Amino acid sequence: MSDSPTVLCAQPDTDERAETADALTDAGLAVEEVGSVDSLEVALDRSIDCVVTAFDFEDGDGFDVVDAVREVYPDCVVILYTEHAPSDLPRGSPEQVVEYVPQTVPESxxxxxxxxxxxxxxxxxxxxxxxxxxxxxxAAVREYDVEQLEAADTFDRLTALMTSHFDIDVAFVGLMDEHEERFLACEGANWRTLSREDSICTHTILSTETMVVEDTHEDPRFAEVDELDRLDIRSYAGVRITDKDGNAIGAVCCTNGEPRRYTRAELDDLRRFADEVEEQLRLRRRLQRGT
Amino acid sequence: MAQRRDDRYAFDGLPLNPVEPGTNLLVTGPVLNGARELGLRLLCSADADGGTVLISTDSGATAILEDFEGCGGVLDRERVRVVDCAQEGGDLPEDSVSAVSTPADLTGIGIEYSGHYESTYASGYTRVRTGIITLTPLLVYSDDVRTVYRFLNTITGRIGSADGLGVCVLDPNAHEEQVVESVAQFFDGRVDVRADAGDLELRVKGLRDQSAEWTPVGART
Incomplete structure (x- = not known):
């Protein structure tokens, strides 16, 4: 198994694709080759770090490739490698932002x-x-394999306590993985995961401050996130949890189906709940490691 | 052209120490009262291998190139290129200028930008300074701020990995505070600008070896 980053190289012409693959290999990359949009979609079941694609295929175009990649790997870099000048390309939608390298520059x-x-x-x-x-x-998140830490029952009790204490719909403890938030405990709903681009906790983990969104419809960061409406998240309060080195591994949060304000005392209590979760995780990890 | 002493990006005539290659700066302040001018001054390069790519969202290419020259920039079509997102029709003045029909077309802007970056690089100007002047129209025209996040990750990622310099101007008073704070996450440092009785001052957050106190910005000489 190679440790090199894997690039998926999509070009319809076999000879051109082989030359591109050689250049990518010379740069220290592991290369998977495909010749069509259909075959690319099949190849996306493997782990990839970057996609290089031509624009013209018999069964689609470069923006179809972007859509297919983003469906599976929403964060993956896609590089359009084509002889088309930018002005010759059709207009893509805003979510199809890509890297672009023109074949027309020397030693492209x-x-x-x-x-x-x-x-x-x-x-x-x-x-x-x-x-x-x-x-x-x-790396810090991977250190906290919660199933092995046997902390689920504890977090279930804590989140149940939170919903009654704050009189809210849902309380949860979430770990922020590479592409999605994974709910370790969730009282009041049956959520398993939520993609990072839809999760408010994506912002919570960036700050030491408590994150409060009194009304998602009034906050420009979240007003267009349909998934929050689908989950009936109209208000939110969350505190990040960290490992001993300060790496944010997740968050402890409250959500409600109606707009809601939190008092200073409530936010202090939320932070205490988060401190408890953080301490439980660190303690159980120390016990697991025998240190 | 000056022989540079190290690989860091220097800012002649400004009270800023050189910054490491790959640095992305967010310049915040009143656009018409200092921030735009400072952003353009940061983009002027005295390096023999220095180039500049401007993403102009608030004025057409001709106007921003005039402003860039007025801030000390050298107009050389091989090393100064523009993505014009505010074009109001008419012919493009140079091959080094391309147009995108609307600031909402983030995919088009990104592709045009990458194309100019590659052309600049291929011409031997490998130390590329990138300016987004300003970010406000991109945020205003985008229905969903997440598309701007993806655009910023793509642009700042290229600048960071290619050892370039990024300068993005934003008027914080034009946006909700939460949006400004989340946008600031994409940048290595923030340069706040204010005009005090007509004299520009700046302060820097997030970068070492820079003044965190308000510091007068001398007039361009």
Missing amino acids: RERLADIAAMAAAEVTQAAYPVPDTETERL
Whole structure:
């Protein structure tokens, strides 16, 4: 199994694709090759870090590739590699933002390979802000395998206590994985995961401050997030939880189906609940490791 | 052109220390009263291998190039390129200028920007300064702020990984505070600008070796 970042290279012409794949391989990337949009969709069942695509295919175009990739990997960098000038391309929708390398610049394949290598290692095209220390943060999240820590019952009790204490619809403890928030305990709803671009906790983990959204419809960050309406989240309060090094691994939160304000005392209590969750996680991890 | 002493990006005539390659700066303040001018001054390069790509959302290419020159920029079509998102019809003045019909077309802006970046790079100007002047129309024209987040991740990601310099101007009074704070997350540092009795001052947050106190900005010499 290679440790190199994996690039999916989609070009219809076999010879051109082979040349591009060679350039990408020379840049230290593991390359998977496909020749059509259909075959790309099949190849997306494998883990990939970046996609390089032509624009013209017999069964679609580069924006179809973007849509297919974003469906599976919403944060993945897609690089359009084409001889078309920007002005010759059809207009894409705003969510189809891509990288672009024109084949018309000198040594374009080498340039493409440089950009793909950098993108696969360092760049995201996520539709949300990402912490500066995302790599360290994700490593910290992986340290807290909650099933092994056997903390679920404790968190179930805490979130049940929160819903009655705050008189709210839902209380939850969530861990923020690479692409989605994973709910460890959720009182009042049966939520398992929520994509990061739809989750308010995506913003909560960025700040040491308590995050309060009194009315999602009045907050420009969330007013257009349909998934929040579907989950009946109209108001929110959340506190991030961190590991001992300060990496934000998740959040402890309250939501309600109606707009709601929180008093200073309530926010202090929410922080105490979060401190309790944080302490439980750290303690159980220490017990698991025997340190 | 000046011989630079190290790889950091320097700002001649401004009270800012050089910043590391790959740095993205958010310049915040009243656009018509200092922030736009400071943003353009940050984009002027004295390096022999320095280029500039401007994403102009609040004025047409001709106007922003005039303003850029007025702020000390050297107009050379090989090294200064513009994505004009505010064009009001008419022919484009140069090959080094391209137009996107609306600030809402973030995909088009991103592709045009990448194309200009590559052309600048291919011409030997490998230290590229990128300016978004200003971010406000992109936020105003986008129905969903998440599309702007994706755009910013893409642009700042390229600048960061290609060791460029990014400068994005934003008037914080034009947006909700929560939006400004979330946008600031995409940048390594924030340069606040204010005009005190007509004299510009700046302060820097988030970067080491910079003044966090309000500091007078000398007039361009």
